[in-house]
Amino acid sequence: MPRSSWLSSVLKISVLSTMIAGVACLGGCAMESDETASTDEDTTARAQMSICFSGRSLGDNPYDSGGNSEFGVLCKALPGLVHDAGGHDAAYPFFRWNSNVDRALDVLVSALDTNHDGFVTNMDTAIDLNVVGYSWGGFNARDLIAKVGTDRRFSPSRHGVARFFALDPYRTDELIFGKAEIEIPANVGTLHEFRHTVAPTNDCSRIAWGLVGPFTGRTPECTGTTVCHDYDYSLVPATVNVDHCGIPTHATRPVLQIVRGLAPTTLPRERPVARY
Ligand SMILES: [Ca+2]
Numbered sequence: 322m323p324r325s326s327w328l329s330s331v332l333k334i335s336v337l338s339t340m341i342a343g344v345a346c347l348g349g350c351a352m353e354s355d356e357t358a359s360t361d362e363d364t365t366a367r368a369q370m371s372i373c374f375s376g377r378s379l380g381d382n383p384y385d386s387g388g389n390s391e392f393g394v395l396c397k398a399l400p401g402l403v404h405d406a407g408g409h410d411a412a413y414p415f416f417r418w419n420s421n422v423d424r425a426l427d428v429l430v431s432a433l434d435t436n437h438d439g440f441v442t443n444m445d446t447a448i449d450l451n452v453v454g455y456s457w458g459g460f461n462a463r464d465l466i467a468k469v470g471t472d473r474r475f476s477p478s479r480h481g482v483a484r485f486f487a488l489d490p491y492r493t494d495e496l497i498f499g500k501a502e503i504e505i506p507a508n509v510g511t512l513h514e515f516r517h518t519v520a521p522t523n524d525c526s527r528i529a530w531g532l533v534g535p536f537t538g539r540t541p542e543c544t545g546t547t548v549c550h551d552y553d554y555s556l557v558p559a560t561v562n563v564d565h566c567g568i569p570t571h572a573t574r575p576v577l578q579i580v581r582g583l584a585p586t587t588l589p590r591e592r593p594v595a596r597y
Contacts, residue, residue, distance in 0.1 A: 368448045369483075369580060371399035372429055372465070373415035374422075376456030383417050387525040387566030392455045392488070395573040399451060400580060403432040418457045422465040429465070430474050442476040449483035449510075451580055455569055456536060459490020463503055470508035480508050486576050487514040489568040491526075491536035500539055504597060507545035513579060514541045515572035515589075517563050519555040525566035536565045542597045549594040556590040 373396035378386035384393075396402060396414040405428055410416050416425045435445040450469075454462025462485065470480045490503045505512050516538020520527065526536035543549040554560040554571060563571055575585035 368401065368446065369399075369451060370401035370403050370432060370448050371396070371451040371453060371580070372403045372425065372462075373399070374425070374452075374454040374458030374461040374465070375413070375415040375417055376458050377418035383413060383415075388455060388489075388569050389415075391566075391573070392458075392569040395569055395576060396453065398573070398577055399453065401448065403429055415458065416461065418461060422461050422468065425461070425465055426468050426472065429469070430472075433479070434474075440474050440476065441479045443478050445479075450481075451484045451486065452482055453486040453488070453576070454490060455488040456490065456565065457492050459487045459503065459539075460492040460500075462487065463490070463506065466509060467506045470506050481510060482506075482508055483510045484580070485509045485512045486572070486579075487512065487516070487538070487541065488572050489516045489536065489538040489565050490514070491539060491565075499536070502542050503539040505541055505543045505547055505549065507547060509543075509547045511548040511550070512541060512543060512594075513550045513552070513576070514538060515552045515554070515568055515575070517554045517565065517568060519561070521562045521564050524564040526564065534565075538568070540595070542595050544597050551592040551594050552589045553592050554589045556592070560589055 373392070375383045375389045375392055376386055378384075378389065383389045393414050402414060404414055405411050405416060405424070408424065408428065416422070419425075430441060433441040433445060433448065433450075438444070452462045452466050454460070466482045466485055469475060469482055485505065487503065491499060493499050503514075518537050520535035520537055524535040526534035528534045538553075541549055541551050552575075554563040554568070560571065571587075574587050578585045
């Protein structure tokens with residue numbers, strides 16, 4: 322299909338979707354005073370850093386694609402956000418979708434290497450890392466995590482990623498055919514995936530009259546000691562109309578509660594997670 326028609330469809334539909342999508346959190350994600358500490362997450366006082374990967378857009382402007390603006394709001398609220406200051410993505414609180422994550426890994430190493438010796442070891446400040454990816458960026462996030470687990474600049478003690486938040490992760494191998502699953506690397510401490518599995522009729526990611534999409538979140542598969550949560554908005558009547566572009570808005574509140582060590586108050590029903 323012509324790129325212009327694809328893009329215009331994304332634009333028109335994403336604007337409509339943003340208007341329709343729930344606004345439970347936008348601009349109002351402050352925590353309530355009566356929230357209690359989570360029992361599921363570690364609530365130690367280790368410092369945190371966070372890194373984000375946005376959904377794919379056809380042009381240079383990521384905000385032309387639905388959901389990325391709301392995702393950016395979430396990223397800005399995360400503790401210790403690492404972003405591409407001075408680089409190609411300097412204008413954004415996330416890394417835009419890219420076919421490889423080498424630049425993002427270099428930026429992350431620089432942030433974690435607090436004694437500036439070129440490596441990330443126990444000589445550097447201990448931090449819990451949050452990696453957050455939306456849509457196509459969910460797979461970039463997964464790929465970055467895998468590299469943290471194997472890159473020679475990380476000592477064995479620093480190969481772990483505390484939390485991976487996957488927001489409707491989606492990617493195709495070819496132009497149209499979506500991947501069936503997202504395999505979670507073994508070096509993830511806890512996965513929290515927030516997704517929808519049934520696209521509403523007006524889903525923003527039904528592109529080009531349905532020839533492309535809808536982008537429903539891929540099924541997570543976990544291994545090792547990773548604790549995995551697969552939250553599905555499509556299972557709960559109250560949120561069955563949440564579409565691809567609405568996922569960042571809906572996930573913002575629980576994601577921020579989790580990183581703050583609080584029990585999430587607005588979780589949809591959870592699916593069991595398969596292990597590989
Ligand atoms: Ca170092």
